[in-house]
Amino acid sequence: MIVFPEKPTDNEPAGRNDAGRRGADSGVVSLRGNHAGSAEASVLPVSTGATLRFLTSVLRARAVVEVGTGSGATALSLLEGMAADGLLTSIDLDPDAQRTARAALTEAGVPGNRTRLITGVAQEVLLRLTEGAYDLVLIDATKPDYSAYLEPGKRLLRPGGTLVFRGIVPDSDLGDPARRNPGTPRTAALHELLRAVHADPSLVPVALPVEDGLLAIART
Numbered sequence: 001m002i003v004f005p006e007k008p009t010d011n012e013p014a015g016r017n018d019a020g021r022r023g024a025d026s027g028v029v030s031l032r033g034n035h036a037g038s039a040e041a042s043v044l045p046v047s048t049g050a051t052l053r054f055l056t057s058v059l060r061a062r063a064v065v066e067v068g069t070g071s072g073a074t075a076l077s078l079l080e081g082m083a084a085d086g087l088l089t090s091i092d093l094d095p096d097a098q099r100t101a102r103a104a105l106t107e108a109g110v111p112g113n114r115t116r117l118i119t120g121v122a123q124e125v126l127l128r129l130t131e132g133a134y135d136l137v138l139i140d141a142t143k144p145d146y147s148a149y150l151e152p153g154k155r156l157l158r159p160g161g162t163l164v165f166r167g168i169v170p171d172s173d174l175g176d177p178a179r180r181n182p183g184t185p186r187t188a189a190l191h192e193l194l195r196a197v198h199a200d201p202s203l204v205p206v207a208l209p210v211e212d213g214l215l216a217i218a219r220t
């Protein structure tokens with residue numbers, strides 16, 4: 001059973017938790033790209049960026065898949081930890097998001113040959129990617145879909161590779177009593193995901209109290 005703190009804390013002020021190579025004044029990974037038209041869309045908490053950067057670094061990742069390109073902020077963190085010749089494949093069904101992310105990554109100095117942005121429905125695109133060829137797969141998309149990404153994500157990993165889900169604390173476990181209804185689609189899907197992970201002896205999970213929870217799952 002994965003146990004989480006009652007309420008994850010990730011609202012530290014700028015620079016407080018940044019052990020990476022960013023300056024103390026950069027408390028968020030902030031890309032100018034903002035397809036959703038809101039400031040939050042292009043901002044990533046430092047602890048999330050640092051954790052993603054750490055994971056790709058410790059895995060010496062050369063091939064990574066991301067579901068949910070969004071603004072490109074998580075993509076940038078993943079790329080920062082990857083090998084210099086590594087390739088990030090990032091999938092999003094929103095072409096505007098990908099255009100904006102591409103521009104933001106270019107502005108951040110990422111060469112075009114480091115990323116492969118695929119516009120499409122991730123559940124379909126993942127099936128076309130090569131089995132066992134990836135060091136890390138990040139799922140950062142719609143939470144009620146999360147349990148459906150476990151098998152396709154696992155299929156892509158090499159032994160020792162890691163599947164990461166961003167935002168895995170069910171509503172029912174968040175501190176806000178108004179969100180404790182166990183019947184929400186998000187809560188049901190996240191409980192289903194956690195059950196499936198625990199039922200699979202080939203997986204070694206750890207739930208990290210970063211933002212709304214990062215679930216990192218090593219494939220043995």
Ligand SMILES: C[S@@+](CC[C@H](N)C(=O)[O-])C[C@H]1O[C@@H](n2cnc3c(N)ncnc32)[C@H](O)[C@@H]1O
Binds near residue numbers: 069071072
């Ligand atoms: C939380 S945002 C991702 C944030 C992003 N990682 C960032 O750094 O800004 C979720 C993204 O997942 C995309 N998405 C949701 N469901 C999807 C699906 N089934 N296939 C592909 N993309 C999907 C949305 O279009 C959205 O851009």
